[in-house]
Amino acid sequence: MLQYIARRILLMIPTLILVSIVSFAIIQLPPGDYLTSYITQLSSMGDLVDEASIQALKDRYGLGQPIYVQYLRWITNMLQGDFGHSMEWNRPVWGLLWERLPLTFVLSLSTLLLTWIVAFPIGVYSAVKQYSIGDYFATFLGFLGLATPDFLLALILMWIFFAFFGQSVGGLFSPEFQGAAWSLAKVWDLMKHLAVPMVILGASGTASLIRIMRANLLDELHKPYVVTARSKGLSEPRLLLKYPVRAALNPFVSTAGWYLPALVSGSTIVAVVLNLPITGPLLLRALMSQDMYLAGSFIFMLSTLTILGTLISDILLAWLDPRIRLG
Helix, strand or coil, rough: HHHHHHHHHHHHHHHHHHHHHHHHHCCCCCCCHHHHHHHHHHHHCCCCHHHHCCCCHHHHHHCCHHHHHHHHHHHHHHHHCCCCCCCCCCHHHHHHHHHHHHHHHHHHHHHHHHHHHHHHHHHHHHHHHHCHHHHHHHHHHHHHHHHHHHHHHHHHHHHHHHHHCCCCCCCCCCHHHCCCCCCCCHHHHHEEEEHHHHHHHHHHHHHHHHHHHHHHHHHHHHHHHHHHHHHCCCCCHHHHHHHHHHHHHHHHCHHHHHHHHHHHHHCCHCCCCCCCCCCHHHHHHHHHHHHHHHHHHHHHHHHHHHHHHHHHHHHHHHHCCCCHHHC
């Protein structure tokens, strides 16, 4: 098992190097750069930028250097903890990320736990009680969750809460706690505001995992080893949890690697609709303004989360199914 994990970790190193190169190349693909956009914006407003200021900006951000020089400077500084300077916000990138990352991870982790807690028992029940009223109801909710876009669900819930309860569900804090120091009252206010974003962001993922769990468990329940174990008098709960449920968890666990980056980047539209102070809208703005250091740091962070999520999935799968690590 340890050799399997060590081999997976070693494979991460060249993958991360390749991902960093691709991430930096992607943000360089659009024509021009932030400096060009900045000069164009000033010109449209009637302001003039002298050549000395332009050259100073180029020297500061290395925009006049070849792309490989810019990449080496970017990745070297990042390994030293310096993620660069946001040209649009005129602030260090790490400071901007640190303002939003804690709330993003709190929301993401809460949504992931809610998704698993809801999807696992419903998927098992739907498979064990196939074609029952509960199974049909779970199937209907699953299809409804998969078919409804997250941003549309956010708009519907916002309208329901405002029209019938007179409350706004936007943001993660009440107005009196915006910018206030952390306290137990502020944490409780955050927990109250987390419920709606968690339901919205976890709806499609929960529906998908219910269908996955149901399909794989149904496939396991009809295999000969389950019939044999049942004929030997093994109790139904012990039979389900010890054999078919564990085997059916393989595809269920393998999707864990997708949720870490998806909950950070895929929540962008919902975050804009609900006015959530998380990383999604900041990433969108950085890409639109070609803020190369901020956008590059975001893309590299999401890619790293994907690789780490895949590693976690591989370890969990190897623990669940010895055939994987022995193979």
